[in-house]
Amino acid sequence: MLGAKVGRRNAEELRAALSRAGLLDKKHAIIDDADNVIIPVTSEPPRSMLEANSGTMIEADFPTRKQRRDPIELIREAADIPDRLLRLLPSKWERLGDIGVIRLDDALNPYEDKVAEAYARVLRLKTVLREVGGIEGEFRRPVSRVVFGRDTVTTHLENGIRYRLDVADIMFSSGNEEERIRMAGIRCDDETVVDMFAGIGYFSLPLAVYQKPRKIVACEINPKAHSYLVENIALNGAGARVQPFLGDNRTLAGESFADRVVMGYVKTTHEFLPVALRYLRDGGVLHYHETCPNALISQRPLQRLKEAAQRRNVEVLRFKEIKSYAPGVSHVVLDARINAHA
Ligand SMILES: C[S@@+](CC[C@H](N)C(=O)[O-])C[C@H]1O[C@@H](n2cnc3c(N)ncnc32)[C@H](O)[C@@H]1O
Known part of the structure; x- marks a missing residue:
């Protein structure tokens, strides 16, 4: 088989020139030969191309490149x-x-x-x-x-976090991956966070593993999901930061104690806004999810939040479409700081 032998320094340039000229043999792999490499070619390249890179033609036995098939x-x-x-x-x-x-x-x-x-x-x-x-x-x-x-039980690895779950019984939306990864990057040093719809730890775990919150109260009403949440907290070494709570998120004691409230739910999330705002202290941040008809995206989520906030001030920090939820409906997330009434 024909190959172009070239010094390592010029190898990439010659390889690219051969590829542009359609002369690179993609079925075979390049040979590493001490200070040189030998590039497989389908036919002899122009002399000028070789000379420009101080290459020479030789015969060699090239290994077959493993073909990656769809x-x-x-x-x-x-x-x-x-x-x-x-x-x-x-x-x-x-x-x-x-x-x-x-x-x-x-x-x-x-x-x-x-x-x-x-x-x-x-x-x-x-x-x-x-x-x-x-x-x-x-x-x-x-x-x-x-x-x-x-x-049907497995451990799914995403962004360095291990989520154990029963796939037949508990959802794990691949469409929310970007949002789970984004949560890993939300600075929340020393904060008290309430994750109202914790599931198996979709958002609590990225926050706990990658940031330094003081405490995340992870609420989950489904005993089965809660038990995986408990398992996942241990699996990811997040026990010091995440407190799992089995029950309805509307039953937490206290008010104005949370620096941040995560509302990762769809369809009826707005019904939980009054309670989320009760937990949130002035100056705290809310991550409010909503499934919203596309025609209403520019108004409804903020409008609902403002209505629930009543006289408190809503400062929008970020608004993002997470994914298409159904034809004509999007899953969106609105991050807002809720300030005391001026
Ligand atoms: C499945 S998660 C949402 C998906 C998630 N955002 C993701 O990234 O895939 C929602 C969870 O909220 C829980 N939930 C629903 N209502 C609740 C309530 N009132 N209190 C606590 N948890 C609740 C459900 O059981 C479910 O496990």
């Missing part, structure tokens, strides 16, 4: 289903730890097992769940069914 191609190959259905295999899926969640077209129903097995095999999943509904009820439970494997 997993969906491998899944299509692995799925033992009629060819006409292959195009229906979803090219997107959720992966939480070693568990996969897929949504399938009904035409694939007779082949559900085979399809699930193909995803499991190619993506190396211990269990595959099929999403059969949305996220339901006060506890925000996902509606899904196991279609491969058995064990």
Whole structure:
């Protein structure tokens, strides 16, 4: 096979020139040879290109470059289903730890097992769940069914934080990832934080692990989610900073004790504003989430917050769309400082 031998210093320049000229052999890997490298080529490059980089042509045996193939191609190959259905295999899926969640077209129903097995095999999943509904009820439970494997409990790693959860029973929205990561960067030194909808620690853990709050009161009403929250606090060494509270977030004692209140909930979050504002001291910060029709995004979240704040002053710090929630509806977050009435 043909290769261009070149000193290490000029290697990148020659490689780029060969690539631009369409002469780089991408099926084979570059050879490292002491002070030189040998770049595989598909045919002899112009002499001027070699000379410009002090390269010479040689014969060499190049190792084959491992081809990275799109997993969906491998899944299509692995799925033992009629060819006409292959195009229906979803090219997107959720992966939480070693568990996969897929949504399938009904035409694939007779082949559900085979399809699930193909995803499991190619993506190396211990269990595959099929999403059969949305996220339901006060506890925000996902509606899904196991279609491969058995064990639905896993540990999902995100941003250096380990979240243990039962994927069949507890939601974990990949669309909220950016927001979970943003919370990790919110300075809250020495603050008392109330996380009103803590779940398994989606926001409490990033704050506790990456910042130095004095205390985070993490409220969770679902005993199952609360028990994973307790486990995750330990798993991430956040026990000194996070106090899990099992129960309704409206039942905390006291008022004006929180420097920050996190309201990571959808649909009815506004109903909890009066209680959040009762906990928040003057000058404290609220992270208010809302699912809002797109046509109302520029007014409704702030309007609701101002109404709940009554005579207190609302200072908007930041407003952001987190994700599309449903057609024409967005999940947004408004950060605001609530100041005493001037
Ligand atoms: C699932 S989380 C929201 C998702 C999260 N923002 C994320 O990043 O994926 C919402 C949690 O609030 C809990 N919850 C709902 N109402 C509550 C209440 N009144 N008090 C405490 N927790 C509540 C639910 O059980 C659920 O676990």
